Amino acid sequence: MRRRIGTFGLAAGTVAAVLATTACGGGSGGGGSSDTLVAESSFDLQTIDPARQFEFTGSTLDNAIYQTALKFEDGDLSKPGTGLCSFKMSSDQKTMTLTMADENAKFSDGTPVSADDIVFSYKRLQGIGGNPAFFLDGVDVKKVDDKTITLTSKDPNPALPYILPNASLGIVNSKVVKENGGTTDSKDKAQQFLDSNSQGSGAYKVESYNADSEVVLTANEHFGGQAPKFKRVVLRNVGGETQLSDVQSGQAQVAFDLNSDQVKNLDTGQVNVATQPSTRSPYVFNTASKDISAVTSNADFQNAVRYAIDYEKVQQLAGEGAQPLASLVPNEFIGHVPKDQAFKRDLEKAKDYLKKSGYKGEAITFNYASDQTVNGVNLSQLAETLQSQLKEAGIELKLAPAPSSTQLDAFRSGKQAMGIGSWGADFPDPTNYLVFTPGGTVAKRVKWEAGAAPEVEKLQKEALAAKEPSDRNTSYSKLYAALNKQGPFIPVVQPVSNVAINKSVTKYVSNADVSFDFAKAE
Helix, strand or coil, X not given: CCCCCCCCCCCCCCCCCCCCCCCCCCCCCCCCCCCEEEEEECCCCCCCCCCCCCCHHHHHHHHHHCCCCEEEHHXXXXXXXXXXXXXXECCCCCEEEEEECCCCCECCCCCECCHHHHHHHHHHXXXXXXXXXXXXXXXXXXXXXXXXXXXXXXXXXXXXXXXXXXXXHCCCCHHHHHHCCCCCCCCCCCHHHHHHCCCCCCCEEEEXXXXXXXXXXXXXXXXXXXXXXXXXXXXXECCHHHHHHHHHHCCCCEECCCCHHHHHCCCCCCEEEEEEECCEEEEEEECCCCCCCCCCCCHHHHHHHHHHCCHHHHHHHHCCCCECCCXXXXXXXXXCCCHHHCCCCCHHHHXXXXXXXXXXXCCEEEEEECCCEECCEEHHHHHHHHHHHHHHHCCCEEEEEECHHHHHHHHHCCCCCEEEEEEECCCCCHHHHHHHCCCCHHHHHCCCCCCCCHHHHHHHHHHHHCCCHHHHHHHHHHHHHHHHHCCCEEECCECEEEEEEECCCCCCCCCCCCCCCHHHCC
């Protein structure tokens, strides 16, 4: 239940660059001048200080403001490549060597990006100890010379190349940040300064910042890449219904948060839709503690639930493009389980397992966040759908909706018998899903402790020992296939992420790494 990373969506590497045949729709009308792009989203914005931000809105903005040492090649999440630096991993996967590669990279004040800036940015993230600090847990960051940095881990760390492209690892102008309270420890005071005075080398810089209403970006005149056509970007905080109206009328050019029903109702003569597989996946959880529930902790009951769910109907609820999941790992990541191995509904099997479990028809409290939508999947609708489907197998659910903040705290307390959770990838690597294995962070919330599943834990050790990409893919796939066949978590669907774009924008890039690239829009 960490943040969802909306900027991670597809590992197939497809760049959805759409050229509209006509600039219809009057998109430049109320949306601002011809060099201004208006985008709308439902904010979860806390900060745009890269060392602290850990939400979708912050990531969206920081992708435009900051550059990273590595980036994904053409949006392909299986191919981390050269950003500000090139990289090389040691044979034991413990040391990464970064070599400065972008000689044109300059911060918004014209200062060239240096190795010192990279070292400071990484050490600052570690020292602050905020939400994204875990990205560099146990990593020793050192400057070797003006062109070279090493990142050394105590244990093999083959996931590191997949972590460094994250927007939270954006590189800041160390000199200016230090002058404004920036440090590499918990005493850092630069957040407020960075919210209003960004210090990146990306295509844009901050003009104004209001976490409740809107953030305005202007072009970085010292940007080392191709200057963006839209010199100004306005990101506004509005709900889905307003986004729907505005993107169709041209009051906004981009809408990030339309659900599947709203997408179906779009006027395709006015709006294009860029669709990517989502990395935010809802799942059903069951406690592993008999003290909390002797029913839902029973393995036969959990299997009954697996076979009682009508996954095809859940996919229909999620909208066009939704996929089955054979594990918690998205279908586009290395280490996923092929979707043809996903569970399918079998009511007879469900009833057989239910009979073995000893379940006697008592109502089971089913918890979920009533105000949460996971990439178009309204969790209230999903809960009602599952209630109806499980009832056909003989399972009685008592729905227990709660606001998302209340539900998250309650889930973390480890006292809930059953419900719906969701997980969004922090980085596109299968290690990000080890939290669901026995003793992992999320597993502990359902009391699935270390030692609970020896077969799964054996496969986990084998996966962690794998170093080469092909070996990692095979070993993690085996691990997550085993996890999907036993244990308290049941993935139900892989939703889709939709970005609606008014046809006044005649060219755009939407891919795995960036759901909408402001700098490449025309």
